[in-house]
Amino acid sequence: MDLAIRCGGLVKKYDRVTAVDGLDLSVRRGECFGLLGPNGAGKTTTVEVLEGLLLPTSGEVEVLGMRWDKDERALRQRLGISLQETHLPDKLTVAEVLALFRSFYDTGRPVDEVLELVSLSDKRRTWTEKLSGGQKQRLAVACALVSDPELLFLDEPTTGLDPQSRRQLWDVVLGFKSRGRSVLLTTHYMDEAERLCDRVAVVDRGKVIALGTPAELIASLEDVFVNLTGRQLRE
């Protein structure tokens, strides 16, 4: 099977904490895959290892059939990444930020086209510090889309956003997926996973504790989660 991401036995230890504890994952090409779990479950660490921003303590990682230690340059050209929190430069306009990010990639989409995609065309001359939370988040995603990536990483893209901003972002992600591209996103909202993801892995304490389509999971998720962790999913 053609995989966008494959990782096996992934472990990431910090001094005393084991953030990721033997995690296996396969994301198919053209699929939107969700990592669902509470804060501190190891989602962000997992994603940052897959993004090549953290070195794993042990385990295998393959992204788009390539490996970080050998093909970093080529790989970076083909990914779009939106981190959990990034403070884009306050005093640059939306269009200037995108033009800057566009300049790093050999190929990609025109800035105006991407602005249209995330509904920020009317804000192109606005300084990023003047944007609302939802607009900032859409700009962050636009920075990830400007390279026209094959694989998009989104780390909690809608945390803290109002319902309308969330729906706008969902449309952006669904539009991206409809072009046959792959997405890996983290979230702690079940409704977001249900809306966007083809498959979901529930992560807790650095391990996948459940895997399936949203529909499959929803049936059993509440029970599984409470049984395994003793905690409520929607904390």
Place this chain on the structure above:
Amino acid sequence: MRTDPLWQLTLARLRMFFREPSAVFWTFGFPLALSLALGVAFRNKPPDPIAVGVWAGPDASGAGRVLDALRATQGLEVREYQGPSTRDLSTGKIALFVRPRERIEYDFDPTRPESRLAREVVDSALQRASGRADVLPTVDLPVAAKGSRYIDFLIPGLIGMNIMSGSMWGIGYVVVEMRTRKLLKRLMATPMSRAQFLWSFVLMRAAFFFLELPLLLLFGWLAFGVGVAGSLVLLVALSLVGALAFAGLGLLVAARAQNTQTVSGLINLVMLPMFIGSGVFFSTARFPNLFQPFLRALPLTALNDSVRAVMIEGAGPRAVAGQAGLLAAIGAVSFALALRLFRWR
């Protein structure tokens, strides 16, 4: 429609700077205000007259002739006293007290140079007024040496200081702020070249430099008539090498710091010894000989001394080659070290 990333990075740097009014003031306005204030405070005044007292009471015979003679002498301020003695001499308000009797009596403190000078000036004025003729022909040729004013010393120092603080704050602080805001990490998630990222800061400093230097030079020339005795091209080249040296140091202090407090401390730690010891406001010659080799190794000393040599003495490339070489070496080493040590997330 892809543009060059180095150009885009540099452009972003410049835009962010010029959209921050306080940064613009500290880079461009502050040095001008400082040189104006110091230039006014230390402007050259005609020498203060020497105050001398004369006993001009009714019992002082011949006081009239003494007063006339002294008032006709340049550089003296003559005060009249009714009594034959005064405390103004011991409190330093006058340098000499003249008591005209049958002989002229001088009260003065021979340990005070000013008093001895006053005695000679007054005595020779009175002797001439009484008919002594000078037998040896002499002529006075006052010297107003170019570049001997304080402002002539100060402007090159301010150029150096401005280049230093502009690079240290404009690079060091900004880089660390990008790190704390996770912007560095975000950029690392793109294929951006790390060297180009660092180069964009160096280029930004070079671009600023071509605004800062003419501004200070023009200001010094218009406000105080401070000229450039040597080659302007050499001056620009030297300051540019200096700007690159401090750009390297700015990157180096920012290489590991995790927050802006740390980097502010580091920047001050690096800059403070040079503010004092590198001859910005006063000559490094005031420090004991023991410190001189150390002071000469400081990049700001090299920059100040060489800029001063070109501006005041009109030194040529050969005379400042050593200092330029030192600056270039500091720049290259610190840039290379920064690239090695840099914490990218």
